[in-house]
Amino acid sequence: MVNAASTGLSTRDLYLFNQGELFHSYRTFGAHPIRSGEKQGVRFAVWAPHAKQVRVSGSFNHWNSENHAMELVGETGVWSLFVPGIGPGELYKYEIETLEGDWLLKSDPYAFGAERRPDTASVVHDLTGYKWRDEEWQKRKVNGSPYNEAMTIYEVHLGSWKNKGKEQFLTYEEMAGELVEYVASMGYTHIELLPILEHPLDQSWGYQVTGYYAPTSRYGSPEQLMILVDKCHERGIGVILDWVPCHFCKDDHGLRRFDGTPIYEGTDWKRAEKPIWGTLSFDFGKSEVQSFLISNAIFWMDVYHIDGLRVDAVASMIDLNFDKPPELHTFNRHGGSEYLDAISLLKRLNETVFHYYPQALMIAEDSSAWPAVTSPTYMGGLGFNFKWNMGWMNDILRYIELDPNERMHHHNLITFSLVYAFSENYILPLSHDEVVHGKRSLLNKMPGTYEQKFAQLRLFYGFWMTHPGKKLLFMGGELGQFDEWKDAEALDWMLLDYPLHLAMKDYVRTLNTIYSNQPPLWERDCDPGGFEWIDVHNAAQSMIVFMRRGLTGNRFTITICNFSYQHHAEYRIGVPESGAYRTLIHSEDAVFGGSVQEVPRLLRSSDIPWHGREYSVAVEVPPFSFQLLTYEGGAGVERLV
Structure with a gap:
């Protein structure tokens, strides 16, 4: 056991980490190229409070960790090691001996880079060298207010917007050319990226994460992602990232039982299990987990200049028994099913983000009826500034799928949303979730003939665009795709060879342009x-x-x-x-x-x-x-x- 000073770590930072208050913990943990004395090398730091010993194994020692044992820093549960003579590009993992004497091989929870799947090693990376060119964008944000500005969001899955073939993806840098120019030409104000945090399974679309601090290597390097964000800002387009603090996947190299014990998921297995997704919930009441998650939100804004986060599955966080069978039900200290620790974390998350980034977008994807999601925490709210309007989305899609002769009997489905439209600051989502798993594409939800489907989709888009609330459309919706979204294939761009599909794209572009040029359609969305x-x-x-x-x-x-x-x-x-x-x-x-x-x-x-x-x-x-x-x-x- 050593003291913090001898490892180059800050005693104060480690104290704050253990208290759940180190909101830039990525600067302490992970693999950092530094100079120690006269030697250049990499400092490794990892939290593994119940490990008997921890070693660093990697390409630099031919995956033989015998001479690279880490030292426990005081009573913090943090292990550290400085390895001289190595730098960016090295592959590594932590070898962790459990209390039972078993050895685990784990990726770094704070790694800034990761091997491309199916390989799972972490990669040493220096994130300090990129020269940003978005000063004008940042100044513009300071003087803006998202509540009374136009907001049309284009939701994108980078692996299937366009690609070069099966599992042959465009890089972030290639997207910085083609995707950004397309989005700008279509009149969108923001891009929202389905999760790009490192994940092992393509079919999870990024919603089951192993590397919270590593942009997925499927699409290239961290610097290439910075180029993509920078290009968006140059073209006046904000970048929103789908962010998943509700759960993590069970893959052996990830967070599950990280040091042989459940330090990220908590000891109550009923509370930790998320059976419908086959994943584990974070232990939101644990201080070190709070530091990890809140720091991660700040990290994407600090390092990658992300403009906002769409926080996934909030309903599953605030309800202990969300989609769980009775045998897995647990209750809080008052006997209710509200997950009090998760509610507290969300409030603290939003307070912290807005402290550092007052103009950030913090968007709740919340299907519950929880009140005051977008009210400030000092007024008893969760502190988000926008929420997806799932009620509007469910009602209007149910209505539009009806036989037109039946619609007169369900008129309330298109009017009821205005009863509560101003109770929260809403975004009206037509997202990826509505065009997969047999739900059919938006065009194919419309009844009637070929021409009637197109007419009703144009009508539907017009109603959506002029209804109070900001807008979000999943990629392909502007093309009038007949097929559902196919996550392993590119969008059906060949449809633009057909007049009605090309006209639909022109219609959506025109709608976006008119919307942006008509302040009555967005100035008082929340009024x-x-x-x-x-x-x-x-x-x-x-x-x-x-x-x-x-x-x-x-x-x-x-x-x-x-x-x-x-x-x-x-x-x-x-x-x-x-x-x-x-x-x-x-x-x-x-x-x-x-x-x-x-x-x-x-x-x-x-x-x-x-x-x-x-x-x-x-x-x-x-x-x-x-x-x-x-x-x-x-x-x-x-x-x-």
Whole structure:
């Protein structure tokens, strides 16, 4: 046993780690190229509190660890060793002798790099050499507010957006060219990456992690990932990372029983097991686990300039018995099923992230009815700033799959979301989870003929884009894919050879552009004063009409949706102002594959009271159509004709 000073470790840092308060623990743990005295080498540090001994085995010692035993630092449970004469690129693992005398071979929980699967060694890496060029982006973020800004998120699985063949992936750097330019050209404001933390199984899509501090080597080096993020920022695109603190996989080289005992998952096996996923939950009440997880969130923002995290499966964290059979149920000290330690961790996580990164996006993927998820912790909330609106998503997908003749009986599915739309700061997700496992693609969820499917998908996208809440669309949705997402293959880009699919892509791009240019559609997403129903009760005709208001002046848009087969040659809607209304987009415009050859671009109001308003406009409404109008004003509108 040695003291911290002799290892180059900070006594204070190790104390904070044991207290759950070392929020940059990645600077202490793992493999760090450093100079010790006159010698250059690598310092290794690992937490293994119940190990009898720990050694470092690697390429530098031909995987013979006999001469590289680590030393226990005080009473901290931390082991350390400085190895002179080695540097970045070395492969290594920890050999750990358990209390029973067994030997385990483990990857480094804090490794900055990893071998490409199926190999599992950690890789020494120096993350300090990259020269970032995103100063302008960082300054812009400081002056912004995500609540009243446009946000259209393109959700991407890097392995299957495009590839070169089976398991022949594009690199992060190649994505920095092709993917980023595509996303920018389509008008998205953000990219959200399915988890890129190192994971052993491709089919897990990254949601079962072994290397929390290592970007997966499937797509190249850490520096190449930095290039990808940097390029996104250069093009004005934010980067959100799917992050998975709810569980980890059981692979032998990973965190499970790391030192022969359950130090990451905890000793209560019923609480640790997640049987539906075959994984283990973290012990969220353990101080060192808190340091590990909160530091990991900070790490991706510190080192890779990630703009935000979408925190996966929050419902499974805050409920001790989420999707567990009765024999695995456990209860908290009050007799309830709330996982109090997980709730405390999430609050502390968000407080810490916003302390260091006030403009960060912390997004909860939460399917529960837990209240105040996006309220500050000082008001009793969990402290996230956005939450996926799973209720809206489930209702609208259920509605849109109905036979149009049945929709009149389920009108509440498209209106109910506005009852609670402002109770949280919402993102409206059309994510990967909705286009896999037999759920069908978005296009194939639509009933009817080939042309009707496209018409309804255009209608659906229009409703989604103008409904309060930020937007997220999984890759391929813009192409009108017929097939479900195939995680081992590239998207069906050949569909763009067919007119309706190409037109769908153009339609989505146009929607994104109009959305970004119309502040009423996003300035007051979190404010009930920014939304107003015009026609909400017309279930018989499956019609809805609503208005979105901006922050300044008399700026508003009007959304008209017809979810039925019916054609209305003259459908009258009440409007709040006299004057001219311009059609911003019409989903049945022939340029998007629709049936209307010439869209009326300018509509004039009449002094005919309607829908409780003094004025009204008459609109032709085709079947399965969406129209978006904007108010142009009263006097002087002749110049617009």
